[in-house]
Amino acid sequence: MIRVAELAKSFRLGPITEEVLAGVSFAVAAGERVALLGASGSGKSTLLRILALLEPPTAGSYAIDGVETTGLDDDRLARLRSRQIGVVFQRFELIEDLTALENVGLRLVYRDVPPAEVEAAARAALAAVGLERHAGKRPGEMSGGQQQRVAIARALVGRPRLLLADEPTGALDLATGQEVFELFVERCEEEGVAAIVATHDLDLARRCPRVLELAGGRVVERGGA
Ligand SMILES: Nc1ncnc2c1ncn2[C@@H]1O[C@H](COP(=O)(O)OP(=O)(O)OP(=O)(O)O)[C@@H](O)[C@H]1O
Ligand SMILES: [Mg+2]
Known part of the structure; x- marks a missing residue:
């Protein structure tokens, strides 16, 4: 699904x-x-x-489904990103002026999904992370863990094929963290999503069946679970 080589x-x-x-x-295969x-x-x-x-490498190559992404123009990159990739940022990066529901639905709006479907999908994604009752709140009105779960719902809505999550349970208590991680496991096993979780x-x-460790600017494969 993705392959990076000599990325710098x-x-x-x-x-x-x-x-x-x-x-x-x-390289990471579908479902891994x-x-x-x-x-x-x-x-x-x-x-x-x-x-x-979101950022170009200084050197090296990065292919998604065999398509080299370095050198693609911004439009192509945005399209690939919106169709294929779900991201949970370390600092959530939610839009402050939008409600949880609107934050989660936004990428579907960009994809021209009809409003009723956007709302249904966003509500389902919020329910999956236990936030159905907080759909109308803005990020400033939510706890850190609730904001993190909104970010997770946003990454999972719209069925991405590649899920990139940056310390996605950092703000969550143990039980909630395990629950959201279960969501990732489900997506990988049932839908063949490839997930990379820092x-x-x-x-x-x-x-995780595979563990990559970054040290000194390189990754070392360490056998996982
Ligand atoms: N935009 C930037 N400009 C300059 N230096 C940067 C920038 N982004 C990251 N760095 C540097 O790159 C290095 C790696 O940062 P990065 O955020 O990727 O680390 P990390 O492994 O995610 O750390 P953490 O576990 O603390 O989140 C750091 O030394 C950081 O200062
Ligand atoms: Mg980091």
Whole structure:
């Protein structure tokens, strides 16, 4: 489903260049569930943003379903992103002026789905994360864990084929975290979604059949569950 080869990313701040990814290569097949581990600052979020097509790599290649994405124009990238990819950001990145329901439904609106269907799908996604009663609240009116669950509902709505989740249970209590992780497992097993989950939670990582660890700008495959 996705394949990256010799992916590199550096950030330049004035005279200093920081090489965060220095030749990352791996592939993930449909239905695979992969935990991405690594110390704080090792580049997990950076890698996920590149895989989400939100930032270009400095070098290397990234193919989705055999289509090379580096060099595609912004329109193609936006279309690929909206049809194929669901992202849970580390800092949620919900739109403050929109309700939970509107935040979740937004990507379907962009896809020209009729309003009644958008609302039904968004309500179902919120119900799946236990937030049906909070659909009308804006992010500022919700707890951190509720906002994180809205972000998860937003990533899962519209049946993405690639799910990228950046510490998706970081703001959740243990039981709620396990419940939302179960949702990811279900999507992978029943719908063949490929999921990459960055986490510091070793219990969560243990429930992924594959574990990739980022260190020194490279990924090392560590046998998972
Ligand atoms: N836009 C940016 N400009 C400059 N440096 C950046 C930028 N984004 C990330 N970095 C740097 O890249 C490195 C990796 O950051 P990243 O957020 O990917 O780490 P992480 O593994 O997700 O860490 P954490 O576990 O704390 O979330 C850090 O040293 C960070 O300072
Ligand atoms: Mg991070």
